[in-house]
Amino acid sequence: MPGHPLDRRRLIAGAGLAAGALALPRLAWSAAPTDRRLVVVILRGAMDGLSAAPAYGDPAFETARNGLAIPRPGQDGGALELDGFFGLNPALKGLAGRYAAGELVLVHAVASPYRDRSHFDAQNLLENGSDKPYGLADGWLNRALGGLPPASRAGRRDLGVAVAAAMPLMMRGPSPVSSWSPSLLPSPDAGLIARAQALFGATDPKLAAALSAASDAQREAQGMERGQDNFPALMTAAARFLRAPDGPCAAVAESTGWDTHAGQKGDFGALQRNLRGLDAGIDALAAGLGDDAWSRTAVLVVTEFGRTVAMNGTAGTDHGTGGAAFLVGGAVKGGRVLADWPGLRAGDLYAGRDLKPTADLRSLFKAALRDHMGVEEARLEREVFPDSSSAKPMDGLFRQT
Amino acid sequence: MSLQDAAIAANRFGLGARPGDLKAIAGDPRGWLKAQLTPEKSLPAPLAALPPTEDDVTAFRRWLAASGLAESIGAYRDALKPGAPYPGAAMGAPAPPATDPEPTAADLASPRTIKVGDPDFSVEKSFIAWFGPRYVQAVKARIDVAIDTERPFFERLVHFWGNHFTVSSAKPATQAMPPSFERDVARRHAMDSFGAMLRASSQHPAMLVYLDNYVSVGPNSLLVQHPMLMPAAFRQQLKGLNENLAREILELHTLGVRSGYTQEDVTSFAKVITGWTIKAEGHADGETGLFHFVGALHEPGPQTIMGQAYGQEGLDQGEAVLRMLAHHPATARFVATKLVRHFVADDPPPRAVNAVAAAFRDTDGDLKSVSAALVDLPEAWAPAPAKVKPPEDYLVSAVRGLGGPRLTGVQLTALFARMGQRPYYAPGPNGWSDLGDDWIGPDPVWKRLEFASAVGQGMANAGLNPLAVGEDILGPGLTPATRDAIARAESPAQGLALLMVSPEFQRR
Numbered sequence: 001m002p003g004h005p006l007d008r009r010r011l012i013a014g015a016g017l018a019a020g021a022l023a024l025p026r027l028a029w030s031a032a033p034t035d036r037r038l039v040v041v042i043l044r045g046a047m048d049g050l051s052a053a054p055a056y057g058d059p060a061f062e063t064a065r066n067g068l069a070i071p072r073p074g075q076d077g078g079a080l081e082l083d084g085f086f087g088l089n090p091a092l093k094g095l096a097g098r099y100a101a102g103e104l105v106l107v108h109a110v111a112s113p114y115r116d117r118s119h120f121d122a123q124n125l126l127e128n129g130s131d132k133p134y135g136l137a138d139g140w141l142n143r144a145l146g147g148l149p150p151a152s153r154a155g156r157r158d159l160g161v162a163v164a165a166a167m168p169l170m171m172r173g174p175s176p177v178s179s180w181s182p183s184l185l186p187s188p189d190a191g192l193i194a195r196a197q198a199l200f201g202a203t204d205p206k207l208a209a210a211l212s213a214a215s216d217a218q219r220e221a222q223g224m225e226r227g228q229d230n231f232p233a234l235m236t237a238a239a240r241f242l243r244a245p246d247g248p249c250a251a252v253a254e255s256t257g258w259d260t261h262a263g264q265k266g267d268f269g270a271l272q273r274n275l276r277g278l279d280a281g282i283d284a285l286a287a288g289l290g291d292d293a294w295s296r297t298a299v300l301v302v303t304e305f306g307r308t309v310a311m312n313g314t315a316g317t318d319h320g321t322g323g324a325a326f327l328v329g330g331a332v333k334g335g336r337v338l339a340d341w342p343g344l345r346a347g348d349l350y351a352g353r354d355l356k357p358t359a360d361l362r363s364l365f366k367a368a369l370r371d372h373m374g375v376e377e378a379r380l381e382r383e384v385f386p387d388s389s390s391a392k393p394m395d396g397l398f399r400q401t
Numbered sequence: 402m403s404l405q406d407a408a409i410a411a412n413r414f415g416l417g418a419r420p421g422d423l424k425a426i427a428g429d430p431r432g433w434l435k436a437q438l439t440p441e442k443s444l445p446a447p448l449a450a451l452p453p454t455e456d457d458v459t460a461f462r463r464w465l466a467a468s469g470l471a472e473s474i475g476a477y478r479d480a481l482k483p484g485a486p487y488p489g490a491a492m493g494a495p496a497p498p499a500t501d502p503e504p505t506a507a508d509l510a511s512p513r514t515i516k517v518g519d520p521d522f523s524v525e526k527s528f529i530a531w532f533g534p535r536y537v538q539a540v541k542a543r544i545d546v547a548i549d550t551e552r553p554f555f556e557r558l559v560h561f562w563g564n565h566f567t568v569s570s571a572k573p574a575t576q577a578m579p580p581s582f583e584r585d586v587a588r589r590h591a592m593d594s595f596g597a598m599l600r601a602s603s604q605h606p607a608m609l610v611y612l613d614n615y616v617s618v619g620p621n622s623l624l625v626q627h628p629m630l631m632p633a634a635f636r637q638q639l640k641g642l643n644e645n646l647a648r649e650i651l652e653l654h655t656l657g658v659r660s661g662y663t664q665e666d667v668t669s670f671a672k673v674i675t676g677w678t679i680k681a682e683g684h685a686d687g688e689t690g691l692f693h694f695v696g697a698l699h700e701p702g703p704q705t706i707m708g709q710a711y712g713q714e715g716l717d718q719g720e721a722v723l724r725m726l727a728h729h730p731a732t733a734r735f736v737a738t739k740l741v742r743h744f745v746a747d748d749p750p751p752r753a754v755n756a757v758a759a760a761f762r763d764t765d766g767d768l769k770s771v772s773a774a775l776v777d778l779p780e781a782w783a784p785a786p787a788k789v790k791p792p793e794d795y796l797v798s799a800v801r802g803l804g805g806p807r808l809t810g811v812q813l814t815a816l817f818a819r820m821g822q823r824p825y826y827a828p829g830p831n832g833w834s835d836l837g838d839d840w841i842g843p844d845p846v847w848k849r850l851e852f853a854s855a856v857g858q859g860m861a862n863a864g865l866n867p868l869a870v871g872e873d874i875l876g877p878g879l880t881p882a883t884r885d886a887i888a889r890a891e892s893p894a895q896g897l898a899l900l901m902v903s904p905e906f907q908r909r
């Protein structure tokens with residue numbers, strides 16, 4: 001089929017289209033407090049919090065983790081020191097630098113209210129914002145965007161963007177949001193887009209809303225490097241959307257493959273690769289936003305639950321409960337670890353096998369929405385996280401501008 | 402004679418009408434569907450040409466050896482031994498080898514090797530070079546069969562069961578295996594009993610590797626208690642229990658989550674299926690890669706699951722538990738709910754679920770009767786489309802409807818990657834979503850518009866009248882608004898593109 005638009009050469013050309021000519025003009029970033037940006041990174045599959053952020057200062061750490069303990073700082077393959085008790089996995093060099101620069105808060109022994117062991121239920125709960133799987137049909141981030149101060153909403157087409165081929169539940173709901181992921185085919189011509197939009201407008205509101213949001217995202221992404229869909233490239237794309245003055249003020253991105261049931265150890269293991277990708281992704285977001293926008297940005301890095309403290313029979317870990325989360329960004333009052341540490345002796349563990357959660361992820365989410373994004377606390381309690389009165393927002397996590 | 406019902410049969414239950422299909426089946430659309438509910442007489446040719454299951458399993462070991470990773474430093478071995486999960490199931494997974502030409506027979510016979518020590522060595526590159534051609538060939542076979550089948554309802558059921566019992570290429574050790582798993586489990590047993598399919602799945606090498614059971618051993622088993630009896634190479638690897646497969650059989654394959662089982666039930670069931678593994682290379686009888694029960698790795702003694710004691714010895718113990726699960730009322734309800742959600746509505750009508758669950762219970766899970774019960778649901782024949790086609794079915798239905806274009810395996814894998822649904826690459830053991838909202842966000846809708854635009858241009862000179870094609874394949878489902886939009890299109894290419902993005906073509 002010569003000349004066909006699906007000709008292989010055209011399909012693969014995307015990979016070679018360099019980003020060279022793309023730079024949008026850097027528009028001035030106005031200083032209003034309404035310019036705050038929030039990014040949520042969902043690590044799907046359950047990150048092993050004790051490998052990402054080892055509590056090497058706990059006397060029971062090495063014994064409890066048996067073969068999986070990250071060595072102490074200074075040793076070969078050792079943790080990057082944070083505060084003499086907690087460290088970071090050696091793959092997280094960038095985050096360690098941000099801790100030193102006062103941009104990173106490590107939250108440990110934290111979990112959502114979910115206490116069973118299904119990934120899919122746990123992710124659903126993490127994203128829907130209620131206290132049970134399928135408790136609400138849309139996502140807390142979308143509902144929270146509906147409560148942004150009017151000044152923050154003004155002039156934006158969309159309030160949020162998902163850098164993902166499928167809209168994550170966290171971002172689904174009534175607030176206007178969009179999604180985008182890299183492409184390879186040539187863009188349809190304007191005439192076809194307009195006619196499809198008109199057809200949908202007459203018969204199918206869902207398709208109409210989706211196409212309208214997609215067209216906006218395509219305009220925004222014009223010239224974006226095509227064909228790249230690894231995590232750092234997705235974070236670069238997120239930065240591109242977020243830094244536009246009329247762009248969304250919240251983004252959600254996903255990283256998958258954290259379900260390390262086997263073969264977790266070693267520099268070339270899946271966990272190390274994932275952590276390196278996460279670290280590079282945060283750097284890519286910061287670089288893409290530039291210093292000024294980064295100074296008004298906070299990133300929440302969360303996972304659906306932790307993993308078992310002890311190594312399982314296949315040099316991995318099974319589904320657990322408490323784990324680690326990161327809050328990072330120029331707007332974060334960081335360089336701190338927040339943990340009411342429950343300990344790792346056998347009697348300290350949840351259900352005899354997991355790190356016991358002593359903090360609720362919703363306390364972290366509420367803090368970001370209230371203190372960083374300016375959503376009223378009453379609204380958070382009523383609509384965004386119903387039935388969460390036990391999870392008080394954490395205080396003092398953000399720099400005041 | 403009902404063109405309306407014919408359109409529903411071909412589009413909602415099938416893979417999209419081809420020109421002429423609706424008229425041919427309008428006499429008895431329900432009968433046309435039920436006539437497809439028979440076992441396959443022989444494998445479609447593209448599938449018969451794929452490698453046998455044993456070959457898929459040993460391919461991974463051959464790659465380890467050929468790439469030099471098997472003898473390399475311990476860290477590599479740790480990371481890459483079968484069972485290591487792979488990052489980026491959905492997004493960061495290595496792109497299909499889009500820069501490689503379509504694989505030839507020679508590529509498949511002797512895959513390209515990138516070895517440790519080569520200047521551009523990376524685990525990912527080595528992996529893609531070795532397994533890419535195999536994957537591309539399997540995707541092409543799957544899509545060609547779907548495009549050409551005369552039994553599209555049967556084919557949809559095969560895809561449904563392949564997704565219910567997911568084995569994903571997103572995990573390196575199983576990258577080559579989902580096609581043979583689908584053939585051996587979903588296709589072979591689609592008209593068999595649910596219990597037979599569950600047993601075939603739980604004992605298939607692909608599932609045993611995907612959910613790590615092949616290295617799960619009883620803490621009190623003979624070999625763990627006496628490790629000196631084990632070959633040295635296995636001592637490090639075989640240490641204890643891995644509950645991954647046991648949990649997912651309960652949660653995803655049979656009872657469904659929140660159906661009453663506990664963590665203790667999961668652990669007990671994991672013990673019951675210890676020793677369920679695969680034959681290692683160099684096994685005495687020369688066969689490799691198939692199910693193998695090793696009594697010396699099996700946790701001895703009775704186990705209690707959901708209040709019922711299982712005192713059987715060895716393999717019989719696990720098979721007894723699987724029989725219980727296959728006949729449990731929660732399984733009937735869970736499977737019925739998923740089937741109705743897949744074929745009828747995102748929010749399954751309770752009456753319809755009850756009817757299908759009753760058929761399941763009344764026939765001991767006979768999948769032919771269960772599938773026929775779907776056809777008998779009045780809810781399934783409501784004219785308004787209630788489901789969104791996921792990307793794979795969308796593409797297949799477009800090619801069936803327009804009679805082209807016939808895409809290469811490389812084109813297909815690249816397109817599906819961008820549309821968010823690479824065949825055999827489900828993001829997790831729960832498979833692909835069956836909810837319309839997951840496929841109708843801005844990005845998926847945009848990707849479909851891109852595809853429709855490109856295909857419209859590609860088929861512009863095929864002599865098709867877009868309006869006639871729409872009437873032919875959608876029948877009375879073609880709305881006046883779409884009819885108008887097509888009639889006013891500025892070119893045949895645009896008319897075809899509008900037909901393919903119309904709500905009635907994106908939905909079913």
